[in-house]
Amino acid sequence: MESSTEQGSGHSLHAHTELVEWITRHGGSLDDSVRVAQDASRGVHIQVKGDWSQPISKETRVLRTPLGVTMSYFNAIGYESSQGSFSKHGVELPQAFIEAVAVEETCTFFLMGQFLRGQEGFWYPYLRTLPQPGELNTPLFFGEEDVDWIQGTGIPEASVQRYEVWDQRYEECISKLEEVGFEGFEEYTWDLYLWASTIISSRAFSPKVLSGVIEASKLAEDSGVSVLLPLIDLPNHRPLAKVEWRAGSSDISMVVLEEVSPGEEISNNYGPRNNEQLLMNYGFCLPNNPTDYRIVKLGVKPDSPLSKAKDRQIEMFPQVANNSDDHYYIFNVFYPLLAPDTAMEHSMFSPALFNSLTVMHANERERRHIEITETSISIPTAYGNGHSTLAALSQISFELIAHIMMLEATGQNRQLQPANLKQTYAQIYRNGQLTLDKAALVVATWTLARAREHNRGESWEDIKILLNEHMAQIPEGHFSAETLSRIRVRILERESLLKKNGELFRLGELFSLLPANMQEASRNCFNHVLAKAGQLVPALQTDPQAMFSLVVCLLVATGQSPQARPQLSPRLTRWVDFLVEQYPPLGFPLGTSETMVQLNQLVQGEQAQAWAVQDGMYWLSEGSGWLDSKLLAWAFNVVEAEMVLTPHEPLQVLVTENPGLPRLGCLYVPQE
Structure with a gap:
């Protein structure tokens, strides 16, 4: 030797x-x-x-x-x-x-x-x-x-x-x-x-x-x-x-x-x-590697909907069993090997990863229509199925924030100069991972930000203004000018999976679905119930699902009211009809929610249905079903299925060393 x-x-x-x-x-x-x-x-x-x-x-x-x-x-x-x-x-x-x-x-x-x-x-x-x-x-x-x-x-x-x-x-x-x-x-x-x-x-x-x-x-x-x-x-x-x-x-x-x-x-x-x-x-890395991407492990449980769908895919197409690579990738914004018609979200998150996440975070309503082919398992594009897309983007955002925080926390040597070639390449690798994750987070939360915009237009100029506002949250100097440009190009030049803005609503925003002349009375009635119930059921005011259920109950009762329906927007009536069709109100139990059990006892005992008329909601009579125990239980289950937990101020991870992972509950209401 x-x-x-x-x-x-x-x-x-x-x-x-x-x-x-x-x-x-x-x-x-x-x-x-x-x-x-x-x-x-x-x-x-x-x-x-x-x-x-x-x-x-x-x-x-x-x-x-x-x-x-x-x-x-x-x-x-x-x-x-x-x-x-x-x-x-x-x-x-x-x-x-x-x-x-x-x-x-x-x-x-x-x-x-x-x-x-x-x-x-x-x-x-x-x-x-x-x-x-x-x-x-x-x-x-x-x-x-x-x-x-x-x-x-x-x-x-x-x-x-x-x-x-x-x-x-x-x-x-x-x-x-x-x-x-x-x-x-x-x-x-x-x-x-x-x-x-x-x-x-x-x-x-x-x-x-x-x-x-x-x-x-x-x-x-x-x-x-x-x-x-x-x-x-x-x-x-x-x-x-x-x-x-x-x-x-x-x-x-x-x-x-x-x-x-x-x-x-x-x-x-x-x-x-x-x-x-x-x-x-x-044994080496490339600074600014254009073909860089991160492999994601989903940890799919054997009895999960995705695992069952994969089993079904193998039954239908036995040759799929030979494919061991799941292709779960998060791409670098410079990644060049993309088909021209690749959707914006799929250009950052591989179709296999994104589709798998939509299946994992879809509700039962969406999973009933799951599409299985030899090459993919996905939730089909249809009215109401944007919920799974937004839920998947939210989960991706949480994962990105957590990974960024972990890389930052474990990168204690990042302020030091590498002492040898191994450390030099390791630093290049780590820095590339951080840039990749942060750019991907900007793109993922862009679609979520659009979903929260209810009063903005969707013209090219409107989108550019909204994008400028979104990217203004990025600290100056955080990305290179070239990376910022590529993020913009990726967002503006590729069509999003979600065609419309404004499909996620916080609690108080749901009243905007009603005609202007109905909004004040509806808010007053909701606040009336909340104030009364809050005295005896304090947990109600800290239980988002229960509070959302009250508003959904109000909106559905309004949508089914002969007096109110002619005044409602097509978007609201279609959504109400869709919910009633997809979730037939056949004896939904109140479940184990102590808050809902106590709320139901309160409103039934005080005949709270009458509060609607007292507060100016003339279109809801005592027979409308408003706050009926069955409708309340039904609304509670609907909210559980249709709610999306999104990251609250997700780009704070670019500013603050450890911003945490605060969640914001929103209800999904599809556009027409």
Whole structure:
């Protein structure tokens, strides 16, 4: 094995130049227009020569790696065919071991064996240019002080899970090597296994790069085969770089699909990786990563409506059972891989996440119409179903506020300067998470803010004024100018799932649904009941559901009154009819609410129905059902189903270090 001095020298430009010479001797090449370069910010990388006369064009094959220098499972088993052969190059793993362990572990132990060969190994010119054991920056290699920088994020849990999986696999493998009497198995240490596993997870390519010489049946994505490609794995990652790897019968090529100017770096593209994936798998993060997103875990209970709907989906479409990824994501505002017609809310919260939350927080009325297809489970768009959308946005907002508070509370080192590269990347990751969460909160609460606006127009100018007011709550300098611009673009250029403003009402706002000439008398009557009841049932004035029930009882009685109905707006009459249709008043019990039981006893004992006429509500006679025990019980259950608990002043989390999570009860009343 190499000394530390020798290992460190592998990161030099000289070592990479020798790698290129080695590749060339075996039939590979660099295009004449490119060279290997090195600088402090990008390390060793590939770039177009500075003195090249013109940009290199699309379809230029910039790198070419011969099949003979690739490393994969097929080398470990010494695969041979008429189309090509793959040599073991001196590492002979026992056949009994290969048959007993997974393909991934065969690849890992083969790489370990090649590393142990040191300078005698065939792949030495390649392996010496890789990060050596002790030089990797993924979280499994973080020290105690480094771990402090990622507390409160998803990284520690993910690291523990990976460590446990790899530890179990290593113990099984090393036990098997010992069992079959493999000489020198003691050199295959846990530290070397961690290194080899990390190298493969961070640098290996899809087995499809070998499709030019190996039959497709052996190259399935779930086959466990991974391929190391010396030289082609050298370029740095750049999100959205336009490149392609092409499999041939004698080599694999990296082809650029965009023009690159003289002196510019030629980048690889690992795919739309978020910073958590980059840190976990590759040991680095990108500041302002445009493809950043956060994975959300919902914790769905087995007997929940969503879990039952998923079971039903599998019954209808058995192939869905093979899809293990739920795609529950919160996107960065710069995330570019969105269809043009993606709804504004879905552009921030993946459709799978948003639809799942609507199902989880829908009421029974909405869930009766749940739509299940092969690709989604959702509450369909229909009159009255905006409740689930607003409930989902409220829950998302609470989660975002809680996560922001946790990141802030656990980021005690954020005022310190990172002491090493691990801490630098951890800081980039944490800061990216905070910016992502805060921008997503601004977008989520924008729709909730619209739902609270009852007296504003919905023209383009009205929306822009309302948006300016919403964003004025963001402290100056909290976001970069570019981020603020992207938030505005995301809101203004994409259509919201909710087409109308003003569908959430606080208690006193519900009276505005009545004609102006009925509002004062209705408020007086409500206050009359509240004052009388408050003397004997003090809990009523601190029980939002009970107070909302009184107002709903009043509005429904009014909506069913022959005298009042001709004067009411179409919105109110449609809503009243909708509630009566969806919640048939068939003996709803008062339930366990002590407040409602006491209130019912009070109003029945004092014949409170007569208060309506006394207070000027001439359209409600004693036979109208106003404050009838059955109607009260019915209204109580309706309110329980139709209420939405929204965050109160949610953007205070951008101003105050620990604003808490105060909730505001609102009743959902759909627009026409």
